[in-house]
Amino acid sequence: MHLDHATIVTPDLDATRQFFVDVVGLTQGARPPFGVGGYWLYAGGRTAEGRPADGRPVIHLVDSALPHHSRRTSPRIDHIAFRLDGDDEWQALLARLEAAGVAYQTADVPLAGEVQLFVALAPGVVIEFVTAARNVRRASF
Structure with missing residues (x-):
């Protein structure tokens, strides 16, 4: 078993994504079509074909502005995941x-x-x- 990812719930997806991409150096990549907005960010840069070099997203960003989920309105680190x-x-x-x-x-x-x-x-x-x-x-x- 190893650490897979951390999920951060935030009201400002774009600014948080920009920080992790522009400052931290992660790469935005593919994300399954969940019913809530968000991004998956990968470590390791990009391949020559433009895909994330590392096959696993290490940071999951999730939109906290969910009107039908009042419990998920505060910015926070939501969970850690083990693979x-x-x-x-x-x-x-x-x-x-x-x-x-x-x-x-x-x-x-x-x-x-x-x-x-x-x-x-x-x-x-x-x-x-x-x-x-x-x-x-x-x-x-």
């Missing part, structure tokens, strides 16, 4: 969560072939685990 690369690692995580009686929610990432698993540790403290969909045995949810 699990194999089926054995994913199944071991599920077993540990079940053994500890920890509740979780799962979601498919549109067009990305990935599955997210979210654990709310406390109000406002969310940990995400993400893996390739091929590592998930659907009957285990």
Whole structure:
């Protein structure tokens, strides 16, 4: 398991994106078609073809101005995410969560072939685990 990304919820997407691109040196890249505005920013610059050099977005920016989601209106770092690369690692995580009686929610990432698993540790403290969909045995949810 390794750190996958951090998500920042912000009311000013463009200024935040500009800071991370122009100052930090990240590259704006592909993002699945979620129902909320945002950007995915990648480390490592661009390839000769113009794609982000690193295949993983390290910062996810999400628009906090959601009228139908009053809980998501404050700027903040929303969550951190850990990537699990194999089926054995994913199944071991599920077993540990079940053994500890920890509740979780799962979601498919549109067009990305990935599955997210979210654990709310406390109000406002969310940990995400993400893996390739091929590592998930659907009957285990």
